[in-house]
Structures are given as C-alpha cells and as structure tokens.
Amino acid sequence: MEQATAAPLKKTPLNDRHRASGAKMVPFGGWDMPVEYSGIVQEHLAVRTRAGLFDVSHMGEIEIGGKDALAAVQRISSNDASKLQVGQAQYSGLLTPQGTFVDDLLVYRLGPAHFMLVVNAGNIEKDYAWIVEHIKPAGDAVAVNASSRYALLAVQGPEAVGIVQSLTGVELAGMKYYWFGHGEVAGVLATISRTGYTGEDGFEIFVPPKQADKVWQAIIAAGSDAGLIPCGLGARDTLRLEAGMRLHGNDIDDTTTAVEADLNWIVGWKKDDFIGASVLREQKAGGTTRKIAGFEMLDRGIARHGYDVYIDDAKSGIVTSGTQTPFLKKAIGMAYLPAEHTAPGAEFDVDIRGRRTRARVVPMPFYKRK
Amino acid sequence: MAYPAGLKYTKDHEWIELTGDRGKVGITDYAAQQLGDVVYVELPEVGAKLKQGQSFGTIESVKAVSELYSPVSGEVAEVNTALKDKPEAVNADPHANWMIVLKLTNPGETGALLDATQYQDLVK
Numbered sequence: 224m225e226q227a228t229a230a231p232l233k234k235t236p237l238n239d240r241h242r243a244s245g246a247k248m249v250p251f252g253g254w255d256m257p258v259e260y261s262g263i264v265q266e267h268l269a270v271r272t273r274a275g276l277f278d279v280s281h282m283g284e285i286e287i288g289g290k291d292a293l294a295a296v297q298r299i300s301s302n303d304a305s306k307l308q309v310g311q312a313q314y315s316g317l318l319t320p321q322g323t324f325v326d327d328l329l330v331y332r333l334g335p336a337h338f339m340l341v342v343n344a345g346n347i348e349k350d351y352a353w354i355v356e357h358i359k360p361a362g363d364a365v366a367v368n369a370s371s372r373y374a375l376l377a378v379q380g381p382e383a384v385g386i387v388q389s390l391t392g393v394e395l396a397g398m399k400y401y402w403f404g405h406g407e408v409a410g411v412l413a414t415i416s417r418t419g420y421t422g423e424d425g426f427e428i429f430v431p432p433k434q435a436d437k438v439w440q441a442i443i444a445a446g447s448d449a450g451l452i453p454c455g456l457g458a459r460d461t462l463r464l465e466a467g468m469r470l471h472g473n474d475i476d477d478t479t480t481a482v483e484a485d486l487n488w489i490v491g492w493k494k495d496d497f498i499g500a501s502v503l504r505e506q507k508a509g510g511t512t513r514k515i516a517g518f519e520m521l522d523r524g525i526a527r528h529g530y531d532v533y534i535d536d537a538k539s540g541i542v543t544s545g546t547q548t549p550f551l552k553k554a555i556g557m558a559y560l561p562a563e564h565t566a567p568g569a570e571f572d573v574d575i576r577g578r579r580t581r582a583r584v585v586p587m588p589f590y591k592r593k
Numbered sequence: 594m595a596y597p598a599g600l601k602y603t604k605d606h607e608w609i610e611l612t613g614d615r616g617k618v619g620i621t622d623y624a625a626q627q628l629g630d631v632v633y634v635e636l637p638e639v640g641a642k643l644k645q646g647q648s649f650g651t652i653e654s655v656k657a658v659s660e661l662y663s664p665v666s667g668e669v670a671e672v673n674t675a676l677k678d679k680p681e682a683v684n685a686d687p688h689a690n691w692m693i694v695l696k697l698t699n700p701g702e703t704g705a706l707l708d709a710t711q712y713q714d715l716v717k
Contacts, residue, residue, distance in 0.1 A: 258629075263655040547632035
C-alpha cells in the first residue's frame with residue numbers, strides 16, 4: 224500500500240476536505256487519496272444498502288473532437304463507438320496491437336463528433352501520448368487532455384437516485400444505465416452520468432474543480448438522512464471486486480488481452496479495424512491458453528494479488544485480485560488460470576504465504592444487484 | 594486512546610500482559626487503527642516455540658496482510674480461537690482481545706519492552 228514516489232503527490236480539489244474530515248490518506252497512482260473515512264467494511268455496506276460518496280477526481284478525462292472524431296475513437300478504442308448515441312457511454316479498452324491493455328476506460332459521446340474518454344489516474348499521461356500518436360491516421364481529429372478541467376464525484380447505492388435528484392432539475396428516473404445528461408447539481412453546472420464502479424445503481428458527476436467542494440458538501444447534507452457516508456478507495460476496490468469489475472494494473476495490463484480477460488463484450492467485433500483487432504479475432508476463434516476466472520476460497524485464507532495458483536502441484540496461474548468481501552462475507556478473487564480449468568466448480572490451490580489453500584471457480588459477478 | 598499502564602509494548606505494535614511466567618499477547622490500538630477492518634487472524638498451534646521477534650501468525654485487514662511478532666521468547670500455552678470467527682473483535686477492543694498466551698522461556702527479555710508512556714511517545 225505504501226510506495227515510494229519521486230514526484231510530489233497530486234491533490235484533488237477535495238484534498239483539504241478529506242483531511243479535515245479525518246480520512247486516512249494514501250498515495251494512489253501518484254495522487255494523495257482517501258483510502259477510508261469510517262472503515263472499509265462500513266463504507267462498503269453503506270453503498271450496498273444505502274449510499275456512499277466518493278471523490279474520484281483523480282480519474283483522467285481526454286476529449287477527442289473534429290470531423291473524424293468517431294473514426295479516431297473507433298481506431299483506438301476496442302468497443303464500437305458508432306453504437307453510442309449522443310448522451311450515451313460505454314466501457315471499453317485502449318489496446319495495444321497485441322490486444323493487451325494500455326488502459327481501460329469509459330467512452331462518452333458528448334456530441335456527434337465529440338467524445339470524452341475517462342481513464343485511470345495513474346495512466347493519464349501514458350494514455351494521452353498513446354492516443355495522440357494513434358489517432359493520426361484517422362484524419363481530422365484532435366485529442367485534448369482535459370483532466371484538470373473536471374472534478375468527479377461518484378454517488379453510489381440504492382438511495383443515490385433520490386439524493387442526487389433532490390439537488391438537480393435533470394430528470395434522473397428516466398436516465399438509463401450508462402447514459403448521461405447535463406444540468407445543475409446544487410447550483411453548479413455538471414454532467415451527470417448513470418455509471419459507477421461499485422455494481423450498484425448510482426451517478427458520476429463531473430463538475431468544475433473550483434465548485435467540487437460545494438457539490439460535495441451539498442451531497443453530504445442531502446444524503447445524511449438516507450444514510451449516505453463519504454467513502455474511500457478501499458471500499459471502491461472491494462465493491463468493484465464483488466461486482467466482478469476488472470482493475471487495470473491488477474486484473475488487466477499490457478500483458479493480458481481482452482479475450483484472456485473475458486471481456487469479449489467490450490470488443491466491437493463487427494468494426495472494420497482497430498488496434499489489436501487481428502490478435503483478438505484469432506484468440507476469439509482459436510481460444511487462448513489462459514483465461515481470467517472468479518473464485519472463492521474453500522479453505523480459510525485470503526488470496527491476494529500476485530499469489531501463485533497451483534493445479535496438481537504444478538504452478539498454473541496467478542491471482543490478480545483478492546479480498547474478504549464485506550457484503551458477501553467470503554474470500555473471493557480473480558485469477559488467470561489455464562482456459563480448460565475455468566469452468567465453475569473447477570478447484571485449484573492458491574499459495575498463501577507458503578500454504579496451499581483450496582479455491583473453487585465461481586461465476587462472476589460475485590454480486591449482482593436486484 | 595489510552596495505552597493501559599499494566600501492559601508492555603513492542604516497537605512492532607504488540608502488547609503483552611505479564612502474569613508470573615506467562616503473558617497474554619495482542620496488538621495495540623495504534624496497530625488496529627492502521628490496519629483498518631480486521632477480517633482474518635491466523636494463529637499458531639498450542640505448543641509452538643517462539644523466539645523474541647519471531648512471527649507467530651498473520652493478521653489481515655480488507656486491504657493488507659501484516660505479520661504478528663512475538664514480544665518475548667516462549668511456548669504458546671493458549672490460543673484465542675474465538676478470533677477465528679470474530680476477527681473484528683480486534684478492532685472493537687484491541688487491548689482486551691488477546692491472540693496467544695505465552696509461557697516465557699527467557700523472562701529477562703521483558704526488560705527491553707516499552708512501558709505505556711514510552712509506547713505512547715512512539716506512536717505520537
């Protein structure tokens with residue numbers, strides 16, 4: 224969790240608010256971020272049963288515009304952006320020619336020829352350089368790193384819709400999952416997106432950095448009766464894992480392909496061409512030697528990122544994420560396993576600090592909201 | 594948080610409550626706070642022989658794994674098996690929820706442990 228960082232840590236516009244509220248702060252992707260406020264378990268359960276508020280302003284925003292913006296996005300992003308209407312978003316991958324992940328991202332269609340890509344904090348500069356380089360052949364399109372223009376707040380949980388609705392005139396009940404709209408939230412001009420990284424209903428709200436604290440405080444005040452509490456990155460991680468969502472840097476990176484990561488659904492198979500397409504098409508048709516799978520522990524113990532997997536005493540894979548989940552109260556995780564060993568029910572061992580500990584493949588997501 | 598005067602402490606954030614040649618061992622409030630929500634405690638078997646500073650188990654929070662270090666040399670006389678099913682008790686009251694009882698094999702080692710005031714200074 225602690226890592227040495229050469230450059231000073233970057234701060235979101237809410238850094239003072241987090242520190243004044245007594246949040247436990249840690250370095251994350253070059254940023255000084257709250258890992259927990261009142262405790263990961265409590266925050267996790269709040270999101271599953273009521274609501275939680277997260278500062279995710281460290282995420283990056285890269286905008287692509289110009290006559291050929293759609294062609295540019297289609298080239299660098301694995302999913303099919305032509306399916307997006309204005310006001311709609313999709314999950315996608317920024318892939319290498321080998322079909323592996325530079326990053327994963329959300330693609331927002333702001334206008335017919337205007338897109339916003341929301342990328343991981345630690346990858347902003349790398350992604351931006353990659354995008355600028357790789358959209359060149361697409362024609363008339365320009366990419367702008369707009370990250371400093373946005374703060375991003377996530378309100379997640381079954382009570383989120385009521386809480387955010389009390390602060391905005393934008394009609395939220397009719398907003399479908401992975402759609403967004405524009406309007407004022409607590410008197411601040413915002414983009415409100417029905418998205419999140421928790422497996423729960425909720426909204427992500429883009430606001431100008433200078434207004435972030437005003438919106439934060441308004442949401443805290445509006446949500447307190449419904450049981451909303453501020454949450455840190457610790458709960459964000461356990462929530463996304465329960466929901467089976469991949470974390471770049473853990474479960475997917477530049478050594479794992481979209482097919483190996485079992486993310487075929489974020490690949491636009493009908494698109495003409497895009498970076499990584501030929502490798503992915505081969506893997507889809509011919510299969511891969513390894514594949515990601517969800518698992519739960521049968522023996523006591525918690526498998527964690529980087530632990531080795533053994534099948535019949537042969538080292539056969541690696542755990543990419545693992546935790547004891549606060550809501551399901553089970554030790555779960557994701558691992559890369561031999562593809563023939565990924566059917567639910569298949570068993571294997573995880574080397575937990577020298578001890579072989581039994582685990583079983585289970586379908587993902589581990590948690591699905593009703 | 595007050596650190597009870599009746600306990601001795603280590604720089605690794607364990608405490609020991611000495612009674613004759615026996616000592617109950619746990620982790621400090623500071624350690625519990627740093628860890629966050631404890632979800633798993635792995636403890637040794639009764640009869641295990643430990644040297645001062647040797648790992649006697651692990652404690653896991655949602656986020657992280659930490660080793661538990663023996664404050665003194667000794668033989669494990671009792672294990673608090675209740676923590677298996679209620680690891681969160683460590684957060685609720687770290688100075689009451691002990692993990693093991695040691696039968697000391699070198700009581701002279703206790704002289705080097707910190708008292709409550711010294712430990713308080715350490716974690717200030």
